[in-house]
Amino acid sequence: MRxxxxxxxxxxxxxxxxQPTIAAGRILNTSGDQPVLAPGAVWVLYGNNLGxxxxxxxxxxxxPTSVSGTSATFTPVSGGSAIQAKIWYALSTQVxxxxxxxxAPGNYNVTxxxxxxxxxxxxxxxxxxxxxxxxxxxxxxxxxxxxIANVNGGVSLVRLTSGNLNYGGLNWVLGPAHPGDEVVLWxxxxxxxxxxxxxxxxxxxxxxxxxxxxxxxxxxxxxxxDYAGTVSGYPxxxxxxxxxxxxxxxxxxxxxxxxxxxxxxxxxxxxxAPPGAAxxxxxxxxxxxxxxxxxxxxxxxxxxxxxxITAATGTTQESGSGFFGSYTPLELALPRIGPKFNGCExxxxxxxxxxxxxASPDGYLDAGRLAIAGLNFAAGSSLTETISSRGPTYxxxxxxxxxxxxxxxxxxxxxxxxxxxxxxxxxxxxTATNWNSIAVVNRSTPLTxxxxxxxxxxxxxxxxxxxxxxxxxxxxxxxxxxxAAPGTFTIPTTALAYLPPAPASGxxxxxxxxxxxxxxxxxxxxxAGGQIDLGLFVSDVGYSKNISIQ
Numbered sequence: 001m002r003x004x005x006x007x008x009x010x011x012x013x014x015x016x017x018x019q020p021t022i023a024a025g026r027i028l029n030t031s032g033d034q035p036v037l038a039p040g041a042v043w044v045l046y047g048n049n050l051g052x053x054x055x056x057x058x059x060x061x062x063x064p065t066s067v068s069g070t071s072a073t074f075t076p077v078s079g080g081s082a083i084q085a086k087i088w089y090a091l092s093t094q095v096x097x098x099x100x101x102x103x104a105p106g107n108y109n110v111t112x113x114x115x116x117x118x119x120x121x122x123x124x125x126x127x128x129x130x131x132x133x134x135x136x137x138x139x140x141x142x143x144x145x146x147x148i149a150n151v152n153g154g155v156s157l158v159r160l161t162s163g164n165l166n167y168g169g170l171n172w173v174l175g176p177a178h179p180g181d182e183v184v185l186w187x188x189x190x191x192x193x194x195x196x197x198x199x200x201x202x203x204x205x206x207x208x209x210x211x212x213x214x215x216x217x218x219x220x221x222x223x224x225x226d227y228a229g230t231v232s233g234y235p236x237x238x239x240x241x242x243x244x245x246x247x248x249x250x251x252x253x254x255x256x257x258x259x260x261x262x263x264x265x266x267x268x269x270x271x272x273a274p275p276g277a278a279x280x281x282x283x284x285x286x287x288x289x290x291x292x293x294x295x296x297x298x299x300x301x302x303x304x305x306x307x308x309i310t311a312a313t314g315t316t317q318e319s320g321s322g323f324f325g326s327y328t329p330l331e332l333a334l335p336r337i338g339p340k341f342n343g344c345e346x347x348x349x350x351x352x353x354x355x356x357x358x359a360s361p362d363g364y365l366d367a368g369r370l371a372i373a374g375l376n377f378a379a380g381s382s383l384t385e386t387i388s389s390r391g392p393t394y395x396x397x398x399x400x401x402x403x404x405x406x407x408x409x410x411x412x413x414x415x416x417x418x419x420x421x422x423x424x425x426x427x428x429x430x431t432a433t434n435w436n437s438i439a440v441v442n443r444s445t446p447l448t449x450x451x452x453x454x455x456x457x458x459x460x461x462x463x464x465x466x467x468x469x470x471x472x473x474x475x476x477x478x479x480x481x482x483x484a485a486p487g488t489f490t491i492p493t494t495a496l497a498y499l500p501p502a503p504a505s506g507x508x509x510x511x512x513x514x515x516x517x518x519x520x521x522x523x524x525x526x527x528a529g530g531q532i533d534l535g536l537f538v539s540d541v542g543y544s545k546n547i548s549i550q
Contacts, residue, residue: 018049020112020119027110027124030096031187032132032266033140036125039192040101041132042236043085044094045072047119050112051090061235063088063098063198070114072097077107077123086198086235090114098236099126101192129191129212129261131238133268141358142330142337144256144268149182149241151175158183160252160271160290162278174294176273176280180246182226183270185216190238190260196230204232215259216242218270219251219340228260248272252280252290253336269337283481284336289533293329300365301325301332302418302524302535304394304410306425308403309515312545318403320372320383320410321395324418324524324532325361334359335479341495344461344480348498353473364391367524368415372396374408383410403427403539405455410537412524418532421524427539428455430516433487441510441549443496449489449514456484457519460540461512463491465499465549468507476500484516502549510549515542 026046028035037043056068063086065071070090074083086098095112105128109121134145146158152173157165162175177183191212195203207229208214214228227241240258253269271280280290292299304322311317338346349358370383376398383394392415407426414420434450441447441463449461461480466473476499482489502510522535 019117020047020049020114022047022050022110022112022119022122024122027122029130029132029140029189029265031134031140032130032189034130034132034189034266036127036130036263037099038127038130038189039099039103039105040194040196040230040236041099041130041189042088042096043099044096045110045112045122046094047112049092049114050095050119051092051114053092055089055091057089058087060088061198061202061233062200063235069116070095070112073111073113074099074103074108074124074126075111075121076104077109080104083108098198101194101197103192127261127263130189130263131187131214131240131258131260131265132189133185133187133240133256133258133266135266135268137330140266140268142268142333144185144270146177146186146256146270147184148177149184151181154184158270159294160280161287161294163294175278176252176271177244178273178275178277179244179248179250180275181244183242183244185240185242185256185258187238187240187258187265188236189265190214190228190230190240193230196232196235196237198235202233202235204230212260213262214240216240217255217257217259218242218244219249219254219272221245221248228258244272250274250277250281251340252282252285253333255337255339267337269333285534289332292533293333296329298326298328298362299332299533300526301327301361302423302522302532303538304423304536305538305540306403306408306427307515307540308427308542309513309540310543316400318398318400319395320398321393322383322537323361323391323393324365324367326363326365327361331359331361335477339495339498341492343482343489344478344491344495346495346498347477347479348474350472350474353468353471357475362390364388364393365417366392366415367394367418367421368413370394371411371413372408373411375404375406376402377408403541405429408539414527417527419525419527421522421535423520423522423524423535423537425520425537425539426455426518427541428453428516428518430456430459430541432514432543435514435543438512438547441496441499441512441547443499443501443550444493446493447491447496451487451514451516453484453487453516455518456516458482458517459484459489460515460517460542461489461491463496463499463549464511465502466509466511467500467502474500499549504546504548510547511544512547513542513544515540515544
């Protein structure tokens with residue numbers, strides 16, 4: 001399990017003799033990245049001038065209390081003896097270590113001492129259990145770094161597509177899990193186990209499933225694990241063995257979370273394929289995209305739409321917009337990793353008000369001039385290119401009545417990153433029949449939409465709850481993609497319960513949207529070689545409005 005001790009170290013030289021500082025809120029469980037620790041957990045803290053400019057590591061499993069002049073002290077706020085943590089590595093910008101199993105739950109003031117200078121204290125909470133699942137990005141988000149006990153003797157990694165990887169002298173089998181498999185989650189923070197603490201010969205006290213009240217949620221299923229305990233020989237490392245039910249629903253982005261002692265850990269995902277399938281199958285991403293996600297490389301997505309949206313005032317806004325975006329696999333997958341309800345998916349994220357949504361692309365690619373042609377567009381019409389520090393995006397605001405059920409073609413002349421291409425879409429006919437009667441979202445009552453439609457690929461429903469607290473924004477989005485027939489869809493209360501209450505206006509507010517869509521895929525060449533990974537030219541005809549969520 002040496003991969004568990006991944007060092008996410010970025011060298012950053014500090015001034016000689018400078019005062020160490022710990023960043024507020026940046027003392028974290030090293031697997032799940034949650035700001036609550038547990039006795040026996042492996043932790044990481046971030047800041048400046050915390051250690052040497054070049055990473056210094058200790059040799060385990062009997063880890064010391066100081067590495068290259070760096071030590072960390074946990075002092076109980078309620079009083080009592082200070083705890084000298086074991087140190088795993090030290091660097092100017094971060095320190096990794098182990099909290100002894102003897103640490104009692106409570107609040108602690110944490111200081112770092114480096115070369116005789118001690119930082120100001122930062123607080124951290126220690127709970128009896130705060131289990132973090134290790135993920136492939138090392139940041140506690142996205143794809144869980146899970147194995148399958150019954151595949152290749154456990155030398156396996158859960159991935160979206162099948163393959164092999166030679167690493168550490170072993171041939172790892174890659175592929176999705178299947179119903180009936182024994183999936184093993186790895187991480188830290190399951191709770192105290194003195195037998196596993198750093199020392200000459202760390203062991204394990206064995207299974208704590210019952211005593212720790214461990215529950216693993218996979219998709220919508222709550223499962224009692226077969227084993228939840230530390231791993232002998234690896235201080236702080238926990239393994240959670242969970243048997244997937246034979247009737248569990250396949251899902252390339254099945255959310256997975258471990259709850260221990262009543263505390264839910266980080267939300268990650270595992271890929272579950274139908275029995276016998278070598279690869280996952282997804283309604284939104286073709287196999288080529290899933291395979292590219294597994295490779296870890298950035299993916300280029302072309303996302304464009306012609307929209308005709310009617311607001312609550314009755315005013316209809318017509319527009320064309322889009323971009324070519326470069327996404328990391330996690331950025332592309334994040335909106336898909338959450339609870340799912342018969343066509344609806346929950347995407348919950350929190351980030352700074354002035355920051356970017358974590359599902360935003362890394363940047364935008366230049367495609368040159370994008371012409372738009374079709375009924376009611378004047379000859380020579382094109383989308384306006386808007387340049388920002390992240391690259392160009394494209395938009396046009398045609399006159400009212402321009403967009404109708406006809407064929408529209410977008411033509412790219414070619415730019416520095418994207419070559420010449422064409423894409424077409426055809427807006428359908430769509431009328432909401434109960435839209436005006438929806439005046440509030442009552443989370444205790446199912447929410448039903450009805451409509452009439454023709455010429456559509458699907459109907460898209462969105463319910464948003466945006467909450468602003470100080471400099472932080474939380475957005476919980478429910479995205480539903482459903483068939484156009486039979487002209488009705490009901491969101492159950494179990495799904496609505498995930499939406500925080502919000503007023504209809506202000507710095508916090510709720511919104512709903514109901515749109516008929518025609519979605520047409522397209523491809524475009526990249527000047528660096530190859531093609532974009534995914535391209536969609538969508539037409540949206542529908543409605544949106546602010547609304548109170550109660």
